[in-house]
Amino acid sequence: MPSESLNTWFVGAATVHPSRPALVTPVGKEDDTWDGLNARVARLRGALQARGVKPGDRVAAWMPRGSDEVALVWAVWGLAAVWVSLPHKLTAAQARWQANDAEPVLMVGDTAACTEFGRERTGLPVVDFAELEATTAKPCRSIEADPGSLAALAYTSGSTGWPKGVMISHRNLCEAAERIDAYLRHRPEDRLLGLMPLSSPWGMLQCVLAARAGAAVVQPPLVALPGEMAATIRAAGVTGMAALPPTWVQLSDWLIAGEEILPGLRYVTTSGGLIPERVWSQFVRVFPRAEVFATYGLTEAFRTTVVPAGWFARKVGSIGRPCPGVEIVLIGEDNRPGETGELVHHGTCVTSGYWRRPQETEKAYAPRPQHAALFAPGERVHYSGDMVKRDGDGFLWFVARRDAQIKTGGFRVSAEEIEAAVLASGCVRQAVVFGVPHETLGQALAAVIEPQGEPEGAKAELLRHLRTALASHQIPRHFHLASGPWPLTANGKVDRLALIAAAKIGLGIGT
């Protein structure tokens, strides 16, 4: 058995800390201890194996965040199978699309998801989690996965095209867990709020970090309001919390308004976008005992930088320094490495590519010809599309996006994907989707549309369609109606920049 792997950490927690809490769920239900969770996961492994799950098989899950999902991911990893969690906020059609792309041997859902999936007629075997757990199959021994083999697929949107499954290996997760714990330093007494979804590397890492330390994961509140979040943190004694900027803004503002603090938090950590200066400055009041760790990462190369302990106050707004072992280069417009340029990850911190998408993998994961000399032959490389600068202390600062990718509330949104959905409604002749500044979300989505037929009616019908086709964060907040003909550029394409500029004026939004 290898000395460090997801499996050895999980078994280690049950061996060294059997009576410590592993999963903390709301009032009225007993905590799962590590010993209890180990037994529960062994039975789930048996149930999955009885349904034909073998090493390398994908198991898809469409479940609400919570302890059930955590137990399931450990069962999947314990069979050396591949975890594919579909975010709960996806529409049934989107979930079906991603599920078909991953080609799982089994889909596990809660009761509501199973009903929805039944309607979608995917042809994939679907099982209710409760039914899975009730299966009387023999508990099955865990299977050690090869470190280079797949642990998970994490679907993400780029600036163009459809969501792609990033292939995450066991080694990717283990190395990330080690570099994160170098600064978070979890102990068995820690209680992590399990807020980040298991569809993202970050959510998976919360489970891994807890196992590695023998710490507990606390189920987040069902209610997405800051008051409930604060109440859960207090009641469950949460010591460490990772969340995206909108959550931090809402929680921090709520605490300030109520003159409350959360002294039990010993660390708070964030990534995924920018927090307004006025909110950062509140942290020292509302989280008085917490070390603040701002980080950066992408699904393709995750949790790679950090503002180390003690540096936050001096580097407010920075995305930090590369963690030890992480290789990052900033490539300038002159194609040379320097102190300003596009942030490019290379080496082992980079994942291995997009699931069954060789062309897109070739495009995103290989050095551009003019940069070949900067990298070792065959080295994995990933271009972030983020323009970044480095200061005299080696700290990195975000400057701008290189392309049209929009980031709203921490989610990447592909303008092209949204435009396709808008056109598919049949209510609109042409559409251009773009981002506008938003204090809480970072950016909000806006769209210029040429309506088909009566404008207000077309817009209303369009919104009805979008709400069935897209997740909440993908639906434009602002619509500017622009009748044709639309301006064209010299090569006959729609002049996006001119339309966006006109739309911003029409909507009364600044640049």
Added chain:
Amino acid sequence: MATRTPSTDDIRKFLSETFSLPAAELKDDSPLFSSGRLDSFHLIEMLGGLETTYGVKVSPGEVSLENLDTPHRMAEFILRKTGMKK
């Protein structure tokens, strides 16, 4: 800026349209957040919608289940905010 004074029915219609919830399923006391039906993204959308449609700016301390969790509570909250409640 709109200064309508909404009835609970108005709020049900606003919610039904904003979040594509079938109006028939949305009762005066249907739990919105406490049921997990609306998530944190919906919350941001809702706060924006309340400002645009009713001219009500919800302050951070007012974001609570008491004020926002059902159409009835939301209507009462808006009436209090706009000073229209007798």
